[in-house]
Amino acid sequence: MGAKLALSEDILLTVEKPARYIGGEINMAIKDLSKIDIRFAMCFPDVYEVGMSHLGIQILYDMFNRREDTYCERVYSPWTDLDAIMRERHIPLFTLETQSPVKDFDFLGITLQYEMCYTNVLQVLDLAGIPLHAEDRTEDDPIVVGGGPCTYNPEPIAEFFDFFYIGEGETAYDEILDLYKANKKRGGTRKDFLRQVSHIQGMYVPSLYEVTYKEDGTIASFTPIADDVPAKVLKQVVTDLDACVYPEKQLLPFLKVVQDRVVLELQRGCTRGCRFCQAGMIYRPTRERSVGHLCDIARSLLDTTGQDEMNLSSLSSSDFSGLPELVYTMIDECRERHVSLSLPSLRIDSFAVDVMQKVQDVNRSSITFAPEAGTQRMRNVINKGLTEEDILSGASKAFAAGWNKVKLYFMLGLPTETETDVAGIAELGNAIAREYYAMPKELRHGKANVTISTSYFIAKPFTPFQWMPMISKDVFLTRQRLLKATVQEQRNAKSLVYHWHDAETSELEGIFARGDRRLSEFIEKAYRRGCIYDAWTEHFKYDIWKELMVELGVSVEFYNLRERPYDEILPWDHIDIGVKREFLYREYEKAKKEIVTPNCMKQCSGCGAAVFGCGICVKPRQKDGGEV
Amino acid sequence: MKARIGFAKFGNMRFLGHLDVMRYFQHAIARANLPIAYSAGFHPHMILSFAQPLALSVTSDGEYFDLELTEDMEATELRDRLDEAMCDGFAITDAHILPPQEPNTKKQTGMSQIAGAMYLCEETESCFGKLTAAVEAFAASKNATVTKPTKNGERDVDVRAGVHAIAIVNDDGTLRILADDGVFAMPASLTEGFGSERSKHAIHREDAARFVFAVSAGSENNISVELIGEALCNAAGIENGRSLAAHRMELYGCKDGAMVSLLTM
The missing domain is CATH 3.30.70.580 (Pseudouridine synthase I, catalytic domain, N-terminal subdomain)
Structure with a gap:
């Protein structure tokens, strides 16, 4: 019959999609609480359908539950309808598996995938009845730990966490949990535990560091409060992906979730070194799984879930060396099983067109390019190794194979961008449409459909652009209007569609991305005034944020619009991703000079990630005369 | 196959x-x-x-x-x-x-064959102790009109005509039949035979009154539990809300004028 539900029948029949709150999914871990020493609540601070789509949680959930002494359960942000009911009736936030209050757990782990979830983090803590500030927590409260990409600059939310796990989750949790158990057995306190945790590589305990500021608002010093606390926190890295745990039984939700498919992670990291891309730096070095291992995982995932779609996931699938072997093996197996295969982030070449013809419906699907910038000059600045020729020849191959829909992704506001670069976006779209109409009429299927989408460039920590200014919202809007007008002027304007992003969310995201500890008050006040689900356009309350910016003196100029000097202490400088600050700065200077850097497969540029001694860093390269 | x-x-x-x-x-x-x-x-x-x-x-x-x-x-x-x-x-x-x-x-298909359904219902907490009299009155009445939302607005429907048999479940699980037009073969009790087999997974709160309704179902005249609940609320003068918690015991098709389990249609 399943666990006794935390919510009453009346509430469940009032809220939208009650299946969000009942648990009981296929492959859910069920354990006897009387035999458990450590209860770990794993949270994705967004609605169920978003949280359940995330592979990282699946991996950690499976890994924790392999430990006999640990029971990992899940918790997601209640949707706004239930949120209101829980506050009104004082219902504490509960986990899905045993439907028990989160406050009763030993740990609350929160994954931080995007900055706009920060108010949801506070929602989760608040509904759980856990003090928002780490310093106010007692021995009865769970240890609140954060992980995921936002922890590479966790400063804006540092006060709300007991510690952050920097890097890949598969490596150090056993040590952490063993430490926790031993500390508890000894009668040690929460403080004792956190102090010991800070000695493990990758663990950042914000309360053990002191920050002082200069008069201009920049950081004067950032220092550990004691000698045994490391001044630099080096991220955790999995050195051999084939040897590390992978969930062979992924949780299968009842509801249709955002990523309604099983996910096969081909590799981690990306060799391309695009200068705006944080993922391309923080996940270095690039490491691959073997094709044999991937095929085994794929079969087991499909057997244990019965899913009818599988996604081959990676930052840049085309760079995965075993891709043809894997894809051609899996295409046949998938066809027999009536499973469809999806391959995002594929560079469009002959192989890609062949694969896509086999796995997609040519009439319905579209092909996607992410040139990111409209002119070659701009692409050199961002080190996007994709030429206009690559794009046009890829598009014409796809057109010849029957496609007529193309999606293009760009960024506006990249460093050094001029009006020529903006207009170049429309011109590239036009050139693609021209390729289509250059085909003989009998080969065409109606009109070409080229969709241009632009987003607002956000400078991220640990990228060569971390010192760069962003453009202001007003300038951004001006460039959007310019692009819109230029699109309309194109010869093939009728085949072009332009989509754009709202600027307000991005402005705030920029503030959080490179923000410091002083922003915690800003986030907390926004939450207190009713901001949650900021990542959802319909719930984003810009007025409240704007009002608080004025009230608290949170300056867009300071966080987003100024160039940071090299000698400024950045809020994330105490975190060490292996890639050196000097390398990033070298890249920053090369960007200004429009000089490209070859990708790691061709040549090592000495970024520093070799310190981990694995992946691409230990493989022979073209330049060394080795095989690629 | x-x-x-x-x-x-x-x-x-x-x-x-x-x-x-x-x-x-x-x-x-x-x-x-x-x-x-x-x-x-x-x-x-x-x-x-x-x-x-x-x-x-x-x-x-x-x-x-x-x-x-x-x-x-x-x-x-x-x-x-x-x-x-x-x-x-x-x-x-x-x-x-x-x-x-x-x-x-x-x-x-199974869908097109459906002609009837049997439900085991019990009064919800908000209607505790109030529904037995309403069910008795409903069983004794000739018709019971409720407003049903449709694609083009609302429509008044007579619920009573589509309810073929009505019973109250006694404390020992036996059924006290209040009305039965003979279209369905009603179980004698919920503790033996068909009755126990088909009420196995029903949720039962102690002391809540329970009833069995055998109704028309399918494309022609579908009587839902909500409609019955509404008719009972009207009869008992209860402010409209969810009055019945329901459990479906069986779906039926119609063979030679008699209701038979959909399984063997």
Whole structure:
């Protein structure tokens, strides 16, 4: 019959999609609480359908539950309808598996995938009845730990966490949990535990560091409060992906979730070194799984879930060396099983067109390019190794194979961008449409459909652009209007569609991305005034944020619009991703000079990630005369 | 080969909507590795046909869907393999091989055959102690009109005519029949035979009054539990709300003027 539900029948029949709150999914871990020493609540601070789509949680959930002494359960942000009911009736936030209050757990782990979830983090803590500030927590409260990409600059939310796990989750949790158990057995306190945790590589305990500021608002010093606390926190890295745990039984939700498919992670990291891309730096070095291992995982995932779609996931699938072997093996197996295969982030070449013809419906699907910038000059600045020729020849191959829909992704506001670069976006779209109409009429299927989408460039920590200014919202809007007008002027304007992003969310995201500890008050006040689900356009309350910016003196100029000097202490400088600050700065200077850097497969540029001694860093390269 | 599968839906799974139940079974059939037939076209889908959606919060011991297989299988093997793929809250109760369709006849699916349903209902907390009298009055009445929302606004319907049999469940589980037009074969009790088999997964709160309703169902005249609940509220002068918690005991088709289980239609 399943666990006794935390919510009453009346509430469940009032809220939208009650299946969000009942648990009981296929492959859910069920354990006897009387035999458990450590209860770990794993949270994705967004609605169920978003949280359940995330592979990282699946991996950690499976890994924790392999430990006999640990029971990992899940918790997601209640949707706004239930949120209101829980506050009104004082219902504490509960986990899905045993439907028990989160406050009763030993740990609350929160994954931080995007900055706009920060108010949801506070929602989760608040509904759980856990003090928002780490310093106010007692021995009865769970240890609140954060992980995921936002922890590479966790400063804006540092006060709300007991510690952050920097890097890949598969490596150090056993040590952490063993430490926790031993500390508890000894009668040690929460403080004792956190102090010991800070000695493990990758663990950042914000309360053990002191920050002082200069008069201009920049950081004067950032220092550990004691000698045994490391001044630099080096991220955790999995050195051999084939040897590390992978969930062979992924949780299968009842509801249709955002990523309604099983996910096969081909590799981690990306060799391309695009200068705006944080993922391309923080996940270095690039490491691959073997094709044999991937095929085994794929079969087991499909057997244990019965899913009818599988996604081959990676930052840049085309760079995965075993891709043809894997894809051609899996295409046949998938066809027999009536499973469809999806391959995002594929560079469009002959192989890609062949694969896509086999796995997609040519009439319905579209092909996607992410040139990111409209002119070659701009692409050199961002080190996007994709030429206009690559794009046009890829598009014409796809057109010849029957496609007529193309999606293009760009960024506006990249460093050094001029009006020529903006207009170049429309011109590239036009050139693609021209390729289509250059085909003989009998080969065409109606009109070409080229969709241009632009987003607002956000400078991220640990990228060569971390010192760069962003453009202001007003300038951004001006460039959007310019692009819109230029699109309309194109010869093939009728085949072009332009989509754009709202600027307000991005402005705030920029503030959080490179923000410091002083922003915690800003986030907390926004939450207190009713901001949650900021990542959802319909719930984003810009007025409240704007009002608080004025009230608290949170300056867009300071966080987003100024160039940071090299000698400024950045809020994330105490975190060490292996890639050196000097390398990033070298890249920053090369960007200004429009000089490209070859990708790691061709040549090592000495970024520093070799310190981990694995992946691409230990493989022979073209330049060394080795095989690629 | 075509087969009809009987299943139960209960416990926390009563909060799964119909679309999610269909998805759930598609995944379960794939996990059970059944030789399921697929439709043609670029987006083939499993050939499955579900009998009748169950409203949220209603449990059931009488659900059905039809499937088509590309290879012949024993009914027991089909039932057991699928049952093994179930999670807590679903159970496969039966599998019945359907006779091949006779040439030149209209395709018969479980859905189009539905003519009746039997529900075990109990009063909700908000109506505690109030519903027995209402049920008695309802049973004694000739008609009971409620307003039913339709595609084009609202329509008044007579609920009473579609309710063929009404019974109150005594404390010992036996049934006190209040009305019965003979269309359905009513069980004698909920502790023996058909009654116990089909009330297995019903949720029962101590002391709540329980009733059995045998009603018309399907495309022609579908009487839902909500409509009965509304009629009872009207009769008892209770402010409208959810008055009945329901459990579906069985779905029926009509054969020679009599209601027979959908499984063997």
